[in-house]
Amino acid sequence: MKIRTKENKLFEGAAEQSILNSALKANLVFEYSCKTGQCGVCKTTLLKGEVIELQLQLALTEQQKQNHQILTCCCAPKTDILIDAEDLSALHGIEIKTLPARVNTIKKHTADIIEVTLRLPPTANFNFLEGQYLDVIQNTIRRSYSIASTSSQKEISLLIKRFENGKMSDYWFNQARENDLLRIEGPKGTFFLRDNSKPLLFLATGTGIAPIMSILNSLDNNPDYQQQHPIAVYWGNRYPEEFVWQPDFKKLEVNVTKVCSKPNQDWVSETGYVQNIAIQKQPGLVDCAVYACGSNAMIQSAKQQFTQAGLPENQFYSDAFVQSY
Ligand SMILES: Cc1cc2nc3c(=O)[nH]c(=O)nc-3n(C[C@H](O)[C@H](O)[C@H](O)COP(=O)(O)OP(=O)(O)OC[C@H]3O[C@@H](n4cnc5c(N)ncnc54)[C@H](O)[C@@H]3O)c2cc1C
Ligand code: FES
Known part of the structure; x- marks a missing residue:
């Protein structure tokens, strides 16, 4: 089966492989x-042809399905198809x-947050763009973690939160x-x-700050980058002790707002949910490029509120x- 994009990229698809993997x-x-149908990031429009659902498209509403929207991580082509997905050339040459x-x-x-650094073989040549994640495989368990370090650092660092009864947390x-x-x-x-x-405008909950640390530190260390626009970070955590990252930039000017949903009496910054505070406080929100990372509930709520605004x-x-299966 042939898969064609609106920008005329053409590739082979197979009935048992997702469009994304093809x-x-x-x-x-x-x-x-x-890649599990939960986040909705891979949503695109099916412009011609038919697809088969390989796994449930949990992030799509019935209305979106009726409007021919599909998740490329969940669907395979049933016939030749034309889709609206865009090829991101910035990631070309970055090998998995x-x-x-x-x-x-x-x-x-804290008792529930650790920072782990990993050492790769000297010949590994592991390239990534700041913001990306990797899967860690320990025996038979596989979980995804965002890379908190930058590509110029020798070791990879991860910021990991404990989940109650979590297999990898154990x-x-x-x-x-x-x-x-x-x-x-x-x-x-x-x-x-x-x-x-x-x-x-960056929004994070919990360890969702990890890829944002990576992106901002790499801008701060990039001699060719000259900041021309404001940068704001809204970071939400349940408890005050969970704000484990202290930003310390050489040249970047970043307005960091900490938002605590279960503050103690000493808490002096914002309280509530990070997306609600950002929508109240951020000047010119609709002109920003927004990068949100962390809990799916925060992301879906932020997307809905911001696009409505x-x-x-x-x-x-x-x-x-999202959770692994
Ligand atoms: C793209 C991506 C990047 C990620 N980056 C990070 C990161 O940088 N740092 C980090 O700490 N975690 C990150 N995660 C989450 C991580 O992959 C695991 O899901 C999480 O650490 C739980 O794994 P576990 O094996 O301990 O728990 P599991 O054994 O998978 O689950 C244990 C219990 O916790 C609940 N649970 C598990 N995961 C979640 C979840 N994500 N949300 C709500 N409930 C859950 C389950 O319902 C279950 O009851 C990322 C996930 C994705 C998809
Ligand atoms: S990547 Fe397809 S729904 Fe998340």
Whole structure:
């Protein structure tokens, strides 16, 4: 089956493989994040032909399905098809690799948040764009984590939150030791900085700050980058002690607003939900490029509120930390 995009890219599809995976195999990169039908990032319009649903398109409403919208991570072609997906050339040449990785350090920020650095083989040549994530494979368990370090750093760092009864949380918080041997697969996802010509607004909940740390630190260290527009970060956590990152930029001017949903009496910054505070406080929100990362509930609520306020949908980028199956 032939899959064609509106910009006339043509590649082979197979009935048992998602459109997204067929595209990746053909070295094209469409927008994606979770690959499990939950986040909606890979949504596109089916302009011609028919598809088969390989896994449930959880992120689509009935109305969207009737409007011929599909999730490329969930559907395979049934006939030749034409779709509206865009190939992201910035990710061309960034190869997804499976590599051995050793745990280098484990730093405990709180009882439920750790920062892990991983050491790759010296010959690994692991390239990524700041904002992307990787999968960590420990025995039979595989989980995704955003890369918190920048591509110029020698080690990969991850910011990891404990989930109650979580399988990988059990490894990270109860068993992991320095020098443990793991495997990683990546880099993955299309959450990276697209456009410097607009004010930037970052939204994060919890460890969703990790890819934002990576993006901002890389801008701060880029000698060719000259900041021309305001940059704002709204970071939400449940408890005050969860604000484990202290921004410290050499040249970037970033307005960071911390938002706590369960503050104690000493809390002096904002309280509530991060998306609600951003919509109240952010000047010129609809002219910003918005990058949201963390809980799916925050992302879906922010997208709905911001687009309702007039933000064009194509100025909203997200990476949802959805559950693995
Ligand atoms: C693209 C992407 C990037 C991610 N980046 C990070 C990151 O940088 N740092 C980080 O800490 N985590 C990140 N995650 C989440 C991470 O992959 C795991 O889902 C999470 O750590 C839980 O894994 P676990 O094995 O401990 O729990 P599991 O054994 O998978 O689940 C244990 C329990 O927790 C609940 N649960 C599991 N995951 C979630 C979730 N995401 N949201 C709500 N409930 C959940 C389950 O319902 C279950 O009851 C990311 C996820 C994705 C998809
Ligand atoms: S729904 Fe397809 S990548 Fe998340």
